[in-house]
Amino acid sequence: MYHENIRNFCIIAHIDHGKSTLADRLLEATGTLAKSEMKEQVLDSMDLERERGITIKMHAICMSYKGRNGQTYSFNLIDTPGHVDFTYEVSRSLAACEGALLIVDAAQGIEAQTVSNLYLAIENDLEIVPVINKIDLPSAQIDLAKQQIKDLIGCKDNEILLASAKTGQGIDEILHAIVERIPPPKVFPDLPTRALIFDSMFNSYRGAVAYVRVVEGELRAGQMIKFFFSGKVFELQEVGILRMKQIPRDVLRAGEVGYVIPGAKEVKDTKVGDTITLADRPASAPLPGYREVKPMVFSGLFPADAENYEDLRTALDKLKLNDSSLFFEPETSLALGFGFRCGFLGLLHMEIIQERLEREYQLDLVTTVPNVEFHVYTNQGKKLIVDNPANLPSAGDIDRVEEPYIRSNILTPIEYIGNIMGLAQDRRGLYINTEYIDKTRVNLHYEFPLAEVIFDFYDRLKSVTKGYASFDYEVIGFRPGNVVKLDILLNGESVDALSVIVHADKAYEWGRRVCEKLSDLIPRQMFQVAIQASIGSRVIARETVKPLRKNVTAKCYGGDISRKRKLLEKQKEGKKRMKQLGKVEVPQEAFLAVLKV
Amino acid sequence: MGELALYIHIPFCRKKCIYCDFYSLTSLHWRQRYIKALVQEIDRQGRSLCEKVATIRSVYFGGGTPSLLTREHFFAVLQTIRNHFVLAPDVEITCEANPGTLSAAKLAGLRSAGVNRLTVGVQSFCDVELATLGRIHNADAARQSLRQAREAGFSNIAIDLIFAIPGQSLLQWKRNIAEALAFNPEHLSVYGLTVEAGTPLDAEIKAGRMHPCSEEVQRKMMLAAMHRLRAAGYEQYELSNYALPGMTSRHNQAYWQGLSYLGFGASAHSFDGRQRWWNCRDLQLYCRQIESGQNAMAERETLTSRQLLYEMILLGLRQNSGIDSRKWHSAANVDLFEFVQHCGLSTEEGLAAFAPSAGHHLLSRLGEALVLSEQGVLLYDSVCEKLVGGLA
Numbered sequence: 002m003y004h005e006n007i008r009n010f011c012i013i014a015h016i017d018h019g020k021s022t023l024a025d026r027l028l029e030a031t032g033t034l035a036k037s038e039m040k041e042q043v044l045d046s047m048d049l050e051r052e053r054g055i056t057i058k059m060h061a062i063c064m065s066y067k068g069r070n071g072q073t074y075s076f077n078l079i080d081t082p083g084h085v086d087f088t089y090e091v092s093r094s095l096a097a098c099e100g101a102l103l104i105v106d107a108a109q110g111i112e113a114q115t116v117s118n119l120y121l122a123i124e125n126d127l128e129i130v131p132v133i134n135k136i137d138l139p140s141a142q143i144d145l146a147k148q149q150i151k152d153l154i155g156c157k158d159n160e161i162l163l164a165s166a167k168t169g170q171g172i173d174e175i176l177h178a179i180v181e182r183i184p185p186p187k188v189f190p191d192l193p194t195r196a197l198i199f200d201s202m203f204n205s206y207r208g209a210v211a212y213v214r215v216v217e218g219e220l221r222a223g224q225m226i227k228f229f230f231s232g233k234v235f236e237l238q239e240v241g242i243l244r245m246k247q248i249p250r251d252v253l254r255a256g257e258v259g260y261v262i263p264g265a266k267e268v269k270d271t272k273v274g275d276t277i278t279l280a281d282r283p284a285s286a287p288l289p290g291y292r293e294v295k296p297m298v299f300s301g302l303f304p305a306d307a308e309n310y311e312d313l314r315t316a317l318d319k320l321k322l323n324d325s326s327l328f329f330e331p332e333t334s335l336a337l338g339f340g341f342r343c344g345f346l347g348l349l350h351m352e353i354i355q356e357r358l359e360r361e362y363q364l365d366l367v368t369t370v371p372n373v374e375f376h377v378y379t380n381q382g383k384k385l386i387v388d389n390p391a392n393l394p395s396a397g398d399i400d401r402v403e404e405p406y407i408r409s410n411i412l413t414p415i416e417y418i419g420n421i422m423g424l425a426q427d428r429r430g431l432y433i434n435t436e437y438i439d440k441t442r443v444n445l446h447y448e449f450p451l452a453e454v455i456f457d458f459y460d461r462l463k464s465v466t467k468g469y470a471s472f473d474y475e476v477i478g479f480r481p482g483n484v485v486k487l488d489i490l491l492n493g494e495s496v497d498a499l500s501v502i503v504h505a506d507k508a509y510e511w512g513r514r515v516c517e518k519l520s521d522l523i524p525r526q527m528f529q530v531a532i533q534a535s536i537g538s539r540v541i542a543r544e545t546v547k548p549l550r551k552n553v554t555a556k557c558y559g560g561d562i563s564r565k566r567k568l569l570e571k572q573k574e575g576k577k578r579m580k581q582l583g584k585v586e587v588p589q590e591a592f593l594a595v596l597k598v
Numbered sequence: 599m600g601e602l603a604l605y606i607h608i609p610f611c612r613k614k615c616i617y618c619d620f621y622s623l624t625s626l627h628w629r630q631r632y633i634k635a636l637v638q639e640i641d642r643q644g645r646s647l648c649e650k651v652a653t654i655r656s657v658y659f660g661g662g663t664p665s666l667l668t669r670e671h672f673f674a675v676l677q678t679i680r681n682h683f684v685l686a687p688d689v690e691i692t693c694e695a696n697p698g699t700l701s702a703a704k705l706a707g708l709r710s711a712g713v714n715r716l717t718v719g720v721q722s723f724c725d726v727e728l729a730t731l732g733r734i735h736n737a738d739a740a741r742q743s744l745r746q747a748r749e750a751g752f753s754n755i756a757i758d759l760i761f762a763i764p765g766q767s768l769l770q771w772k773r774n775i776a777e778a779l780a781f782n783p784e785h786l787s788v789y790g791l792t793v794e795a796g797t798p799l800d801a802e803i804k805a806g807r808m809h810p811c812s813e814e815v816q817r818k819m820m821l822a823a824m825h826r827l828r829a830a831g832y833e834q835y836e837l838s839n840y841a842l843p844g845m846t847s848r849h850n851q852a853y854w855q856g857l858s859y860l861g862f863g864a865s866a867h868s869f870d871g872r873q874r875w876w877n878c879r880d881l882q883l884y885c886r887q888i889e890s891g892q893n894a895m896a897e898r899e900t901l902t903s904r905q906l907l908y909e910m911i912l913l914g915l916r917q918n919s920g921i922d923s924r925k926w927h928s929a930a931n932v933d934l935f936e937f938v939q940h941c942g943l944s945t946e947e948g949l950a951a952f953a954p955s956a957g958h959h960l961l962s963r964l965g966e967a968l969v970l971s972e973q974g975v976l977l978y979d980s981v982c983e984k985l986v987g988g989l990a
Contacts (some may be wrong), residue, residue: 551817559867
């Protein structure tokens with residue numbers, strides 16, 4: 002049967018452990034890509050990914066491999082994004098595979114991201130092929146990495162492959178192991194069609210393109226297909242497989258991986274995790290595991306120059322075409338004007354969107370302090386979902402507030418446990434337990450309010466562990482939280498864009514630091530500027546920017562005039578970056594600086 | 599061109615003061631060659647302008663230290679000017695002079711060469727302060743120079759004073775003003791010490807060896823000068839300049855009123871109402887260029903109508919005549935007073951220029967003019983920034 006020669010697999014690795022380079026080598030070794038066509042790390046096609054060394058959006062690629070037995074195999078490598086914000090997407094990619102290459106850096110050992118993805122893979126019954134990469138490094142500690150892998154998945158020593166994606170060493174063994182150890186897909190060609198969408202993208206000419214793994218039945222161009230969760234029906238325009246580009250085929254059969262073009266205008270019709278079936282012979286149930294992806298982190302995005310509001314909307318619309326997890330709606334701020342309230346999967350997702358807006362769309366943005374979503378129960382018994390400090394009812398109307406919590410794994414060398422526990426305590430972490438991975442490493446399990454980790458937690462974690470710890474999380478639900486709305490006032494007037502919802506115990510510290518920071522950034526003006534932090538009507542911190550007392554150019558003769566005028570021109574240019582709040586001029590940096598408090 | 603002001607730059611000093619960022623050399627080695635080039639430049643310019651040019655209302659020898667020149671040098675330069683330009687009968691010919699370079703003979707020479715206004719760089723009557731500034735003279739030398747200038751027949755003497763010298767007290771500053779007044783000068787220039795980047799003063803302050811006066815003290819010093827000099831009958835006709843009635847500096851007013859002026863010598867600036875251009879700063883380069891028959895111009899700028907408005911603001915507000923709303927309107931096509939409001943600034947009606955506003959307004963509407971109040975004077979830079987920033 003055709004499916005005996007199909008191998009669907011993915012690569013599980015931590016950022017920097019060489020996943021993309023290894024993928025490149027596989028493409029090269031199978032002749033999918035000639036060496037001359039190689040651009041380093043072909044799979045990461047966005048500049049941003051390449052620069053940050055991370056994979057944001059997954060892709061899939063089909064390779065032909067001539068095995069040692071002379072038979073030709075069809076390899077489908079399904080790439081997975083490598084960050085905590087995209088755990089769900091990772092789980093869907095894994096669900097499309099029968100096996101996974103577990104890549105461990107010979108010098109770095111296993112990290113948290115790898116462990117959690119590995120667990121996901123094991124949950125999905127994937128065959129794990131462990132590979133120690135970068136064995137050519139002088140700092141490689143192969144035996145240590147081997148021990149870690151054995152402790153983690155209980156394999157035998159000789160099952161662990163050694164490779165260097167950089168030099169090409171071990172690549173043949175990996176290809177052979179894929180044939181030998183990863184099982185072919187189990188297929189049920191006669192059952193009603195079910196195909197799993199594990200990724201989708203937007204093409205400006207063709208509309209939404211879904212990447213699918215056909216599980217049962219088959220898909221052909223011209224068929225009427227139905228999406229289980231969106232419920233929509235489309236006439237399938239094209240199906241095919243993915244090489245370096247899309248190659249149309251007549252049919253995608255059970256067990257195969259490829260793309261389908263349903264003629265849908267938006268990617269939200271081809272959501273990751275949804276199941277495609279046939280309209281005239283539908284399957285009775287979707288494939289398991291679908292989840293509605295919800296934004297967890299919210300922030301206001303405003304154009305630095307009000308004239309760019311429409312440009313920002315257009316840019317967000319375009320990004321949304323390709324990213325159904327991005328959410329936005331118009332927001333108006335007295336301080337920052339017209340902008341958008343945006344929802345993101347997590348902090349990295351937020352940073353990526355902001356960076357893409359600035360880089361690809363040349364937009365200069367002012368962002369507000371990110372916050373999580375709160376469930377607010379009022380005294381009238383109503384439940385409100387609040388993702389914007391401006392919408393938090395006054396304290397007197399609130400019965401209770403619930404905030405999202407996460408369960409996290411922190412993988413660390415044991416010498417940093419103390420530091421991490423200190424940090425966790427500071428972030429309202431609930432200690433669950435410690436799991437020993439080997440003699441030198443532990444996996445610390447903690448629960449945190451999500452609000453405590455969206456703010457520089459990862460940076461702090463890296464700094465208290467000299468960069469050795471790694472971290473990942475999943476949201477586990479909402480729990481009561483004692484939070485308050487903290488306002489920042491300039492000369493008595495509240496600046497909406499600086500309001501935050503914080504835990505009551507941290508309000509004082511936050512207010513004090515924001516006031517201090519603002520007093521450094523707001524230039525002296527012709528009058529005194531009072532900067533206050535308040536909860537309701539109670540002021541909890543205050544700083545003062547003293548007024549200018551004397552500010553006079555003493556001499557202004559022949560040559561001084563041009564000089565003075567040029568100075569004024571420069572100041573005028575600088576003023577474009579100032580926001581006028583009441584009478585007070587506030588530099589845009591002030592809004593951004595609050596993000597670094 | 600109807601009337602012209604001429605500026606002659608003399609870039610020599612015996613010693614550089616620690617706060618000065620003007621172009622000047624402490625060596626007199628180049629003096630002869632420089633004067634020759636200067637005469638050549640005036641000659642050449644004069645020839646090309648001859649028919650267009652009308653009356654010269656003022657000539658100003660600035661520096662540097664022009665009083666380092668000899669009588670013959672002044673004769674040569676002024677004679678060249680007379681060869682090409684018509685001097686007004688009441689022409690004002692000013693020379694900046696530093697005590698320490700003056701003598702009875704030198705002063706008599708200046709008089710005989712035609713100089714009729716002397717501006718004396720006294721700066722302070724306190725020896726410690728003069729030493730701090732790195733001046734070559736002491737207070738007694740300043741006093742002697744002022745007496746000698748009167749004796750030499752100068753009836754239009756201006757005194758330059760500096761306040762906010764590191765270590766200066768408000769009391770000493772008031773003493774300096776009082777002593778200057780005792781010489782009955784026709785004119786006083788009162789400058790707050792400006793710390794220019796890259797000067798030795800800047801370095802001293804950054805190194806913590808000198809401590810600038812606090813802004814609050816500077817404010818008091820400036821107010822003390824304004825109050826004391828006005829009480830003594832001087833008109834503050836420009837932020838830093840005070841004169842007895844009729845004794846304002848005609849030359850400097852040309853700058854502030856946007857009139858035409860021609861500058862000669864290294865780094866000298868010229869303006870014709872729309873274009874401004876200036877010579878190279880380097881004295882040797884200047885000489886070489888002039889000697890080889892070229893002009894010494896380093897750069898020229900043509901002011902856009904927007905830039906003309908900026909200058910109308912920054913120059914107008916310095917003067918007690920203020921910004922003329924009719925001139926503003928014809929240039930900007932908006933009402934000046936509405937514009938001021940739009941910039942978030944309030945005005946008091948009918949308050950005299952530079953007078954204290956009871957309502958703490960920074961600006962006053964005086965007939966057709968927009969002028970600064972006393973509070974506005976102290977925040978001149980900020981007011982300019984606000985108005986320039988408010989232009990669409």
